[in-house]
Amino acid sequence: MSTSHEPEKIPVTVLTGYLGAGKTTLLNRILSEPHGKRYAVVVNEFGEIGIDNELVIGADEEVFEMNNGCICCTVRGDLIRIIEGLMKRKGRFDAIIVETTGLADPAPVAQTFFVDEDVKQAARLDAVVTVADAKWLAQRLRDAPEAKNQIAFADVIILNKTDLVSPAELREVEARIRAINPYAALHRAKKCDVPLADVLERRAFDLDRILDIEPDFLVREDDHGHDHDHHDHDGGHHHGLKHYHDEDMQSVAVRLDGDVDPAKFMPWINRLTQEQGPNILRCKGIVAMKGDPKRFVFQGVHMMLDGDSQRDWRPDEKRESKAVFIGRDLMEEEIRNGFLACAA
Amino acid sequence: MTEADNAASSLAQHAQLFDAGAHVVAAAFVDGAPTLALADGVVLIGDPREQKRVVIYPDAAMLTAISDGKTLLTGGDDGRVVAVLADGSVEDIADEKGRWIDALALRGKACAWSAGKQVRARDESGAIKSWAAPTTARGLAFQRKGFRLAATHYNGATLWFPKVEGAPQTVEWKGAHLDVTFSPDGRFLVTSMQENALHGWRLQDSRNMRMTGYPGKTRSISWSHDGQWLATSGADAAVVWPFKEKDGPMGKAPRECGVRQARVTQVAFHPKALVLAIGYADGLVLLVRLGDAAEILVRHPGDGAVSALGWNATGSQLLFGLDSGAAGLLSLPA
Numbered sequence: 263m264s265t266s267h268e269p270e271k272i273p274v275t276v277l278t279g280y281l282g283a284g285k286t287t288l289l290n291r292i293l294s295e296p297h298g299k300r301y302a303v304v305v306n307e308f309g310e311i312g313i314d315n316e317l318v319i320g321a322d323e324e325v326f327e328m329n330n331g332c333i334c335c336t337v338r339g340d341l342i343r344i345i346e347g348l349m350k351r352k353g354r355f356d357a358i359i360v361e362t363t364g365l366a367d368p369a370p371v372a373q374t375f376f377v378d379e380d381v382k383q384a385a386r387l388d389a390v391v392t393v394a395d396a397k398w399l400a401q402r403l404r405d406a407p408e409a410k411n412q413i414a415f416a417d418v419i420i421l422n423k424t425d426l427v428s429p430a431e432l433r434e435v436e437a438r439i440r441a442i443n444p445y446a447a448l449h450r451a452k453k454c455d456v457p458l459a460d461v462l463e464r465r466a467f468d469l470d471r472i473l474d475i476e477p478d479f480l481v482r483e484d485d486h487g488h489d490h491d492h493h494d495h496d497g498g499h500h501h502g503l504k505h506y507h508d509e510d511m512q513s514v515a516v517r518l519d520g521d522v523d524p525a526k527f528m529p530w531i532n533r534l535t536q537e538q539g540p541n542i543l544r545c546k547g548i549v550a551m552k553g554d555p556k557r558f559v560f561q562g563v564h565m566m567l568d569g570d571s572q573r574d575w576r577p578d579e580k581r582e583s584k585a586v587f588i589g590r591d592l593m594e595e596e597i598r599n600g601f602l603a604c605a606a
Numbered sequence: 607m608t609e610a611d612n613a614a615s616s617l618a619q620h621a622q623l624f625d626a627g628a629h630v631v632a633a634a635f636v637d638g639a640p641t642l643a644l645a646d647g648v649v650l651i652g653d654p655r656e657q658k659r660v661v662i663y664p665d666a667a668m669l670t671a672i673s674d675g676k677t678l679l680t681g682g683d684d685g686r687v688v689a690v691l692a693d694g695s696v697e698d699i700a701d702e703k704g705r706w707i708d709a710l711a712l713r714g715k716a717c718a719w720s721a722g723k724q725v726r727a728r729d730e731s732g733a734i735k736s737w738a739a740p741t742t743a744r745g746l747a748f749q750r751k752g753f754r755l756a757a758t759h760y761n762g763a764t765l766w767f768p769k770v771e772g773a774p775q776t777v778e779w780k781g782a783h784l785d786v787t788f789s790p791d792g793r794f795l796v797t798s799m800q801e802n803a804l805h806g807w808r809l810q811d812s813r814n815m816r817m818t819g820y821p822g823k824t825r826s827i828s829w830s831h832d833g834q835w836l837a838t839s840g841a842d843a844a845v846v847w848p849f850k851e852k853d854g855p856m857g858k859a860p861r862e863c864g865v866r867q868a869r870v871t872q873v874a875f876h877p878k879a880l881v882l883a884i885g886y887a888d889g890l891v892l893l894v895r896l897g898d899a900a901e902i903l904v905r906h907p908g909d910g911a912v913s914a915l916g917w918n919a920t921g922s923q924l925l926f927g928l929d930s931g932a933a934g935l936l937s938l939p940a
Contacts, residue, residue: 320705322722324741326760326782329801339760339782339800340742347683347706350629350645350667378800379822 271386272348274358275462276371279393280402280409281364284422288393288454288461289361295458300355302348304341306363317355319344323363325370328377334540334564335377336370342378349384357462358385365408368392368415369543369564375467376566389464392416392446393454396424400435403442403508413439414511414543414588416446417466425452441506443588444477444513445546469570472559475515475546475586514594517584521552521606530604531560531567531585534597539565541592547585550575552606560585616903617893621936623905624654630927633914634673637692640925640935641678642914643671649678649690654935660694662686674712675919681707687719699728711746711755718746718755718768725757727768735768745786745797758783758797763807765795777807779814785825790833794854798824804838804847806854815856817847826872826915830880835861835896837873837882842866844873844884846896863894864901874915874924883924885912891926891934904936 279285293301293315302317324339341360348358360371368390375387392412395402399421402409413419419439424432432450439448447464449456465471527549535542542564549558560569575581583604587597629645642650647663649671662668666684673679678690685702687710705721712718715730720743728734737757745758755766760782766774782800789796794815796806802823806815817838824840834850843862847855864870864884872885880896883904891905891912905912910930917924924936 322742324760326800327780329781337800342800343708343742343744344706347667347669347708350631350669350683352629352645 272345272356272358272384273388273463273465274345274360274375274385275388275464276368276390277359277361277393278366278368278390278412278416279364279420280395280399280406280412282398283364283393283395284420284454285361285364285393287422288391288420288456289359291454292359292458292462297458299357302351302355302358304344304358304360306361317348317351319348323366325367330377334369335373335566337374337377338370341371341374342381345381345385357388367408367411369411372415372467372563373566376563376568387467388462389417389466390415391418391420391461391464393420393422394435394439396421396432396435396450397426400438403438410442410508410511411543413442413446414590416443417464418461419443419446419448420451420454420456420461421448422451422454424450437506438508440477441508442511442513445475445586445588447478467561469559469561469568470572472546472548472561472572475548475584477515510590511588512592512594513586513588514592514597515584515586516598516601517582518602518605519580519582521550521581522583522604523606524551524554527551527583527604530600534600535562535565535567538589538593542587542589544589545585545587547583548572549583549585550581615901617936617938618903618906620939621904621934622654623932623934626650626927626931626933628931629929630914630931630933631668632671632673632678633916633925633927633933634671634678635675635916635918635923635925636673636678636690637676638918639692640918640923641673641690641692642925642927642933643668643678643680644931645669647682649680651690651692651694654933658694660690660696662688662690662696669707670710672710672712673916674714676714677712679710679712679717681710681719683707685721687717689717700726700734709743709746709757711748713748713750716748716753718748720744720746720757723759725755725766727753727755727766729753729769737764737766737768737774739764744782744784747786747788749788749792750790751792756786756788756795758786763795763797765809777809777812779805779807781805784823785827787827787829787836789836789849789854790829794849796827796836798827798838798840802840808854813856815854817855817860820845822869826870826874828873828875828882830875830882830896831877832880835875835880837863837875837884839870839873842869844870844882844894846882861896863896863899864892866890866892868907872912872915872926874917876921877917877919878921881921883915883917883926885915885926887911889928889930889932891915891924891936893924905934 326339556571632643663682671680687700702721718727741760743757762778783797802820804817820840826839843865846861868886868888888907890907893902909932910928914927927933
């Protein structure tokens with residue numbers, strides 16, 4: 263008799279960020295700190311890494327469309343090949359870091375982990391980490407759609423080079439980030455000097471780790487000594503951040519007290535992600551299904567959805583259902599009404 | 607099933623099991639000697655009791671290896687392509703300077719390899735020609751006659767005569783193509799795809815053949831000795847397509863051999879009979895006779911997925927290896 267247990271999957275951290283934001287600085291920090299971990303690093307530009315690392319793999323970002331009837335379903339073909347090859351070195355490294363080019367869309371990388379069976383079996387996407395330049399991000403958000411995508415997609419945002427801007431400029435750029443993605447963990451940094459625990463082993467795509475989906479600033483308000491301007495009365499927001507509205511990239515948060523009817527909710531979420539998937543970059547939700555003692559959690563990237571029953575609702579926990587969507591030109595009213603109509 | 611039935615349908619007691627020490631990338635017989643290519647860069651040659659151990663890649667991983675029965679050709683993630691003979695002698699064929707060797711092809715003294723988009727072919731005299739694929743070339747195969755190489759890439763495959771000037775011929779089909787094989791009679795080119803399907807072209811008119819319905823990717827393909835059947839992995843049975851007719855498998859249903867509750871990972875046709883060796887993701891190895899679907903057990907399940915299968919030239923021995931390093935040599939009773 264052999265006892266079968268799921269072997270630990272290799273975590274993969276995706277490092278994005280516009281040209282010059284500081285991705286390579288962060289990568290060099292990850293590789294040079296004495297953490298005892300061995301990383302396989304997938305890079306697009308060889309020679310930029312200043313640190314000796316045993317496993318540096320040069321890749322061409324080969325984005326392939328899948329012929330599965332899903333128009334936005336693209337994968338990184340090179341990544342599938344590289345992960346397959348790296349499995350031949352199993353046991354000789356602990357984690358994989360994928361550095362994308364400055365102009366890359368993170369979606370194909372993330373979708374690779376939803377679509378490819380072999381990749382799914384060997385590795386798990388840990389988090390999308392975006393490095394942003396505090397001085398130039400605001401301008402890039404205006405003139406570079408790629409930069410906006412990278413912010414919208416991120417689980418973790420390193421706002422780098424904060425020493426090059428004034429406190430007012432810093433607040434401004436943070437507000438612009440929050441207008442696009444209020445849910446990512448946002449860390450200020452100079453020369454990417456963030457604790458690596460904030461970057462690695464985030465388990466951001468692990469359904470079991472979706473505990474809550476409050477905006478990051480609400481979650482972290484107590485433990486962060488940020489110099490928020492509490493005298494700013496603009497809109498009366500929770501923490502006094504100036505409120506911006508990004509014209510084409512937004513987040514939509516929906517909530518209803520109590521349960522949803524699975525017979526209504528499942529077709530609705532499937533239809534929504536099928537019809538509006540090209541515009542929805544990320545989504546996440548925690549739902550109380552009528553008659554189910556367990557929380558149902560889901561997350562998605564464009565048209566890809568992944569959902570499962572999680573832990574039991576606790577006796578002291580209010581049964582409620584909520585979801586967030588980050589995307590381009592989202593039809594907020596339609597999403598909200600559709601969700602509310604799923605009430606049990 | 608009674609115990610007597612079990613005994614009659616098992617050859618497991620004739621399989622000599624051993625530990626190869628690392629993920630088995632390829633299993634072959636080189637000049638009759640059982641030979642295992644291992645992911646840790648080692649090649650094991652000879653009888654399991656007195657194996658010769660040849661270290662090909664001391665500091666790298668072996669990504670791929672193939673054999674034509676005379677030579678074992680290996681590709682490493684350090685960019686080196688190496689030819690290994692049965693006596694353990696090695697010849698450095700190429701060094702792509704740290705770029706991964708993704709695919710290999712071998713025919714007699716000629717060979718080919720790819721590293722990313724770069725495809726190179728070396729003829730019998732040692733002259734090397736290069737061709738750049740539009741995207742990474744994932745699979746290579748030589749046609750049996752003429753010095754012609756097929757390379758797969760995104761949205762199709764390209765047929766290239768390395769010795770002939772002029773544009774290579776590309777056959778197109780949307781999607782990412784992985785492994786590639788010519789039918790033994792040279793009439794068909796077949797690729798495996800990212801989308802859990804095979805694609806084929808009849809070369810005389812580039813007519814397309816779609817072979818779909820797989821729950822997983824096909825990464826192992828094998829032609830029967832008479833060229834009339836193509837066995838494939840990727841389902842919970844070996845899927846065997848008929849290629850006897852002039853239209854190949856078009857409009858025909860495939861045979862399913864060795865249906866189990868486990869994914870087929872490797873297939874290898876016997877060199878002289880319509881008997882297929884099948885390896886599964888749970889480590890089981892089975893022989894299935896195509897004519898009457900009779901099944902004979904070779905290896906019990908356990909210890910990982912079967913990652914390599916190879917017959918000797920006469921079909922009297924079958925060598926198998928798993929991704930855990932478990933391995934075995936079956937000698938068929940005379």
